[in-house]
Amino acid sequence: MAIDIGGTKIAGALVHPDGTMTATTRRPTPPSRDADTVMAAVTEVIADLSGSPLWPSAVRCGIGSAGPVDSSRGTVSPVNIGAWREFPVLDRITEELAARGAAVPAVLAGDGVAMTAAEHWLGAARGHANALCMVVSTGVGGGLILNNQLHPGPTGNAGHIGHITVAFDGDPCVCGSRGCVESIASGTAIAGWARARGWTPAEPGGDATAAGVAAAAEAGDAVALAAFDRAGRALAAAIAATATLVETDIAVIGGGVAASGETLFAPIRGHLADYATLSFVQGLKVVPASLGTHAGLIGAAAAATMLLPQAGTPTATA
Structure with a gap:
């Protein structure tokens, strides 16, 4: 059940x-x-x-x-x-x-x-003994597979990558900390950052969410591209830090923001080379989740x- x-x-x-x-x-x-x-x-x-x-x-x-x-x-x-x-x-x-x-x-x-268990069983992390799986949507969450075992931690919150700090002097996060991945890379954060820098949908009443920013980025809008580049950099830093700590070899990303495809994944992979520098994490892969809803x-x-x-x-x- x-x-x-x-x-x-x-x-x-x-x-x-x-x-x-x-x-x-x-x-x-x-x-x-x-x-x-x-x-x-x-x-x-x-x-x-x-x-x-x-x-x-x-x-x-x-x-x-x-x-x-x-x-x-x-x-x-x-x-x-x-x-x-x-x-x-x-x-x-x-x-x-x-x-x-x-x-x-x-x-x-x-x-x-749960998403991590699913992707390891039947999805994009299948066959990987050590994996980080993430949901990037209104918030940013995740989970860990270590030695082919689900690793939820004592309270079930291990792998909650959204509240790793990647900007020590960054904006306050809803969790009470500062500079968390979620405060930069969530759909809410992406849209808020873009709007604060003057971005608006091309048509009055258009989509002002992260999906709208993604569409604008695909069309070449400079602010929208910068918003996704910033989000990708935050995610890359957190993914590399996690891999360095526990030696995961793949990061699987799902959720509504991940539906933007290469608009998100290209900057993640581009910035990953700046953070995953040690020999044992240089082969780290970042891929989309495959099981959807x-x-x-x-x-x-x-x-x-x-x-x-x-x-x-x-x-x-x-």
Whole structure:
């Protein structure tokens, strides 16, 4: 069983050992300040899954959630789900599963960790024993594969590359630090930096988000190109620092900003040569993620398989 909880939708699926999905379902995330109202949408997703004839065959449950998460306590406080602060989502879902005859082990992972598990199992990081996977979107998150094992850390937040400082005298970040990758390379930061330097969409009322900046960069707009070059440099510095620390050999990047393609990847690769200079990181590769919108559910299932292998089906790296 896989459950993917985000700010706009809550999705579920039954995921087979080869990564195919059945009984896929979703509900919009309620715009409610009441925690139980949001949980009710999760319960509806579980109810849909329990109606599948394959429900009794499930052996574990993976829960991927927007963060922050604390997997050691089973709690979440998603920035974009205001009703949930220190919400005990793991216990609540485990109780709901048991009530529907599925007393299976369950695990909670942040969405960056889930994406990492997915890309290592079936995506662009497959075959790499040591990998950094990232989501570059409204925020910047990520996760680590070390020695073919998912490495979420004690609270599930290891690999959170978005809050590595790459500019020690940079702008304040929403996390309270300064000069973080997210404050430079997130979609919000890219668009904000460009607008502050006079960039506007070519047409009145046009797209003023990072996607609009990307389109302008593709058309040759100097400010838009500089915004993506700046973001690429920040990402390159953080990727190189991570690789130097733990010897990853590939960085996989997904998320909405990564959809801009070479507009983002070209400056990352260009700047990487300035930061990945030691012999053991000079071969570091940066590639796009390959699983797209399926990464959340596949990743929740993969994280459960990697972190709860005792349930007796093939591991995610098989």
